[in-house]
Amino acid sequence: xxxxxxxxxxxxxxxxxxxxxxxxxxxxxxxxxxxxxxxxxxxxxxxxxxxxxxxxxxxxxxxxxxxxxxxxxxxxxxxxxxxxxxxxxxxxxxxxxxxxxxxxxxxxxxxxxxxxxxxxxxxxxxxxxxxxxxxxxxxxxxxxxxxxxxxxxxxxxxxxxxxxxxxxxxxxxxxxxxxxxxxxxxxxxxxxxxxxxxxxxxxxxxxxxxxxxxxxxxxxxxxxxxxxxxxxxxxxxxxxxxxxxxxxxxxxxxxxxxxxxxxxxxxxxxxxxxxxxxxxxxxxxxxxxxxxxxxxxxxxxxxxxxxxxxxxxxxxxxxxxxxxxxxxxxxxxxxxxxxxxxxxxxxxxxxxxxxxxxxxxxxxxxxxxxxxxxxxxxxxxxxxxxxxxxxxxxxxxxxxxxxxxxxxxxxxxxxxxxxxxxxxxxxxxxxxxxxxxxxxxxxxxxxxxxxxxxxxxxxxxxxxxxxxxxxxxxxxxxxxxx
Ligand code: NAP
Numbered sequence: 096x097x098x099x100x101x102x103x104x105x106x107x108x109x110x111x112x113x114x115x116x117x118x119x120x121x122x123x124x125x126x127x128x129x130x131x132x133x134x135x136x137x138x139x140x141x142x143x144x145x146x147x148x149x150x151x152x153x154x155x156x157x158x159x160x161x162x163x164x165x166x167x168x169x170x171x172x173x174x175x176x177x178x179x180x181x182x183x184x185x186x187x188x189x190x191x192x193x194x195x196x197x198x199x200x201x202x203x204x205x206x207x208x209x210x211x212x213x214x215x216x217x218x219x220x221x222x223x224x225x226x227x228x229x230x231x232x233x234x235x236x237x238x239x240x241x242x243x244x245x246x247x248x249x250x251x252x253x254x255x256x257x258x259x260x261x262x263x264x265x266x267x268x269x270x271x272x273x274x275x276x277x278x279x280x281x282x283x284x285x286x287x288x289x290x291x292x293x294x295x296x297x298x299x300x301x302x303x304x305x306x307x308x309x310x311x312x313x314x315x316x317x318x319x320x321x322x323x324x325x326x327x328x329x330x331x332x333x334x335x336x337x338x339x340x341x342x343x344x345x346x347x348x349x350x351x352x353x354x355x356x357x358x359x360x361x362x363x364x365x366x367x368x369x370x371x372x373x374x375x376x377x378x379x380x381x382x383x384x385x386x387x388x389x390x391x392x393x394x395x396x397x398x399x400x401x402x403x404x405x406x407x408x409x410x411x412x413x414x415x416x417x418x419x420x421x422x423x424x425x426x427x428x429x430x431x432x433x434x435x436x437x438x439x440x441x442x443x444x445x446x447x448x449x450x451x452x453x454x455x456x457x458x459x460x461x462x463x464x465x466x467x468x469x470x471x472x473x474x475x476x477x478x479x480x481x482x483x484x485x486x487x488x489x490x491x492x493x494x495x496x497x498x499x500x501x502x503x504x505x506x507x508x509x510x511x512x513x514x515x516x517x518x519x520x521x522x523x524x525x526x527x528x529x530x531x532x533x534x535x536x537x538x539x540x541x542x543x544x545x546x547x548x549x550x551x552x553x554x555x556x557x558x559x560x561x562x563x564x565x566x567x568x569x570x571x572x573x574x575x576x577x
Contacts, residue, residue: 096183103133103277103301104140105284107147108294111140119274119302124190124420125411125457133277136302141269141310144298148240148267149316151295156237156265160215167211167262169290174204174255174283181251181282186412188276189250190419190457191375193412202538203251203283206556209540210259213561217264230572235565237265238342239318242311244304244332246324247422248378248480250276253323253346254283256544256555258297261321264564269298269311275422277301308332315339321563322346323380326504326549344553344563346380346545348478349506352499353383353535354521356492357391359511363533365399368484371509371535373407373462376418377482378426380550381507381529381538385468385475387495390488397466397486401446404462404484409451420457421481427458430481433474434463437485443467447482476502492517500526505548509535528554 100118102110111134119135122128134140155163174181182197189196220233241261245253254270261268272280284299300307311317312335322332323346336343353371355364371383388396412419421427427450434448447463460482468475468485475485489495499508508527512518518532528546529537538544543559545551553563 096180097131097187097278099131101131101133101278101281103281103299104136105288105297105299106140106144107150107298108288117302121188121275121278123187123457124422125413125455127456130187131278133281133301136300137306138310140300140302141271141307142314144269144300145240145310145314145316147295147298148269151293152237152239152267154293155262155267155296158265160217160263163263163265164211164214166287166290166292167207167214167259170286170292171204171207171211173286173290174207175201177286178204181279183413184282185251185276185279186419188278189247190412190422192416192419195375196412199249199252202540203255206252206255206259206540209556210263210560213260213558214263216558217561217565228573228576230574232570232572234568234570235264236568238564238566239266240316241266241268241564242317242320243268243270244308244311244320244322244324245270245272245280247273247275248375248380250279251283252538254280256560257321257323258283260555260560261564262296264561266319266564267296269300269317271300271304271307271311274301274304312336312341313339318342319344319563321553329551330549342563345551346553346555347506347549347551348504349380349546349550350384350476350478350502350504351381351507351509351527352385352387353509353511354387354489354495354499355389355392355396355511356514356517357389358513359389359392360513360533361392361395361399364511365396365403367509367511367533367535368400369403372484373418373482376421378422378480383484383509383535384479386484386486387489387498388486390490393486393488397445397464400484401464404446404464407462409459409461410453411455411457418462418482420455420459423458426481427460430460430479430483433472433477433479434465434483437465437468437472437474440469440472441467442469442472442485445486470498470501478504492520496521496524500524503549504546506546506550507531507537
């Protein structure tokens with residue numbers, strides 16, 4: 096299914112021949128076996144890709160929304176029809192269980208579908224003038240050439256969540272995917288190509304992040320950088336983009352709390368907490384990173400959660416498993432370091448706590464639960480990005496909201512309660528861009544997804560997801576009075 100070498104630089108409608116001196120090997124994180132080699136591009140390729148995107152911009156932005164929409168519809172349909180094969184490729188390069196990978200591909204296609212629909216709804220605004228001699232309107236126009244930088248944890252949907260609205264708005268794009276997972280990006284670009292995307296509208300450059308990033312940042316033709324990834328890299332991009340007053344739309348890290356009150360439905364709360372934490376093996380920006388459980392239910396909650404966690408099957412994502420490998424050795428070390436820090440400071444291990452010793456060489460870790468965690472532990476302050484579940488007891492609603500908010504992150508928070516008044520208090524008082532009440536799956540095409548504080552400054556999804564890619568031009572017209 097995957098060739099030994101895969102062309103991965105696509106500029107102005109052409110796949111570049113691979114240069115044997117500039118190749119990057121892609122590995123399967125479950126087996127550590129090489130999957131293929133792709134191109135390792137840099138500044139020169141990025142410059143060419145930006146020029147191609149600039150050349151294509153008047154053509155693409157000049158089309159009617161309806162026409163752009165048709166290509167996005169087609170791409171969405173093609174992705175849906177090919178979801179099983181695309182899911183398998185995603186699992187091979189990223190590791191997540193096949194059922195999750197196919198779900199991600201279908202989710203990715205649904206973003207293209209949503210924005211195919213939005214493409215023909217670029218409404219402007221009519222402003223009633225305060226004087227009779229003027230007419231005023233606001234016209235939304237595409238920002239221009241966009242640089243899109245994406246991470247490895249959702250190699251398919253993080254791309255379409257950006258490219259869907261960018262293309263619907265009339266922007267042209269240079270995409271730089273994660274070096275761990277370029278194959279899903281290549282497949283998406285191939286789909287756009289087959290769906291009839293004009294040359295130069297979508298360009299792909301894999302390779303040296305610093306060089307590609309630097310060119311996207313310093314080349315004045317690029318008007319917006321849309322980035323999903325760590326807060327550290329997001330801050331760097333924001334600082335550098337300031338030099339040219341370039342727009343940045345940032346989807347960054349998270350540190351999501353789950354708060355389960357004494358009136359929570361325990362079966363629902365433990366099942367959803369488990370699904371939130373162990374989706375993609377804890378490598379999800381919105382997955383539960385810390386659990387605050389009311390002291391009246393903490394014993395039952397922990398017992399039920401432990402039973403569920405111990406039933407999780409680990410192994411290659413291509414088998415019938417719940418947990419695949421972590422992405423790389425650095426991810427294993429991060430989990431191990433947070434665990435050791437917590438244990439040294441008095442946490443108690445409920446289950447797990449070590450690397451998983453199966454018959455595969457990959458980066459596997461046991462799903463782990465810790466209790467008696469305290470706020471000074473690193474795990475209660477930083478994103479884990481692995482299968483580690485810290486549980487802390489609480490008694491008071493105001494205190495627990497304060498604890499949940501006591502972080503620089505502000506992406507997602509979850510509450511389990513059956514109390515309607517508390518539902519609204521939580522929604523209003525938790526400082527997060529997304530609050531899930533008895534719900535841990537808030538990422539859908541029709542609603543705005545994004546963080547506040549150091550979790551980002553943009554929204555992806557919904558009609559809100561178009562805003563980053565549109566300028567609002569004010570047109571003021573003087574008219575003769577009758
Ligand atoms: P990352 O290390 O920040 O990398 C993200 C992307 O940025 C990769 O393609 C990376 O390429 C690139 N990059 C790194 N340095 C760069 C530079 N100087 N210039 C240009 N590009 C650069 O993040 P990650 O480890 O891939 O992803 C995990 C993080 O993403 C977590 O913090 C997670 O919470 C966050 N995330 C957030 C959301 C959200 O919607 N808020 C969604 C998914 C993930 P290289 O790998 O080659 O450096």
